[in-house]
Amino acid sequence: MTEINATPLAACDSCINAKEEWFMSTFDYFSRLTQRADLMDGMMNKLKVVDEMKSMPGHAGVLRRAANRCLTCNQPDACQQWLLDEPNPDEAPGFCRNHDLFERVTSKLDIEKSPDV
Structure with a gap:
């Protein structure tokens, strides 16, 4: 009888640990x-x-893909430091996975702001 009672308790402990691990991994994911x-918002x-990004055709998809690139970036600390160090940058840092996207958008803005020749 003792063995029968011990099994559910051990299983219960295992379930609690699995739930804690799931919560921590879920919490870590949402924290990330x-x-x-926040980093992408700061960069933009x-x-x-x-x-300009919000007015682009298909902007929801553009922003979703940009967010996915940011999410999979392996240099968030460098990004955070760059955001702190650069008061008025002309372009995103070279390591930014959205550098080319932001470059296209800023180039378009530059063209729109330039006087007609």
């Missing part, structure tokens, strides 16, 4: 999402491309 969203604001 939040951190990367620093480069002054927010309005």
Whole structure:
């Protein structure tokens, strides 16, 4: 009888540990999402491309793909430091996985702002 009672308790402990691990991994995932969203928002604001990005055709898909690139970036600390160090940048840092996207948007803004020749 003791063996029967011990098995559910051990299984219960295992379930609790699995739930804790799931919660921590889920919490870590959402923390990472939040951190990367903040970094991407900071980058877009620093480069002054927010309005242009929102007005692009298919902007929801463009932003989703940009967010996915940011989420899978392996240099969030360098990004955070760059955002702190660069007061008025002309372009995103070379390591940014969205550098080319932001470059296209800022180039378009530069063309729109230039006087007609």
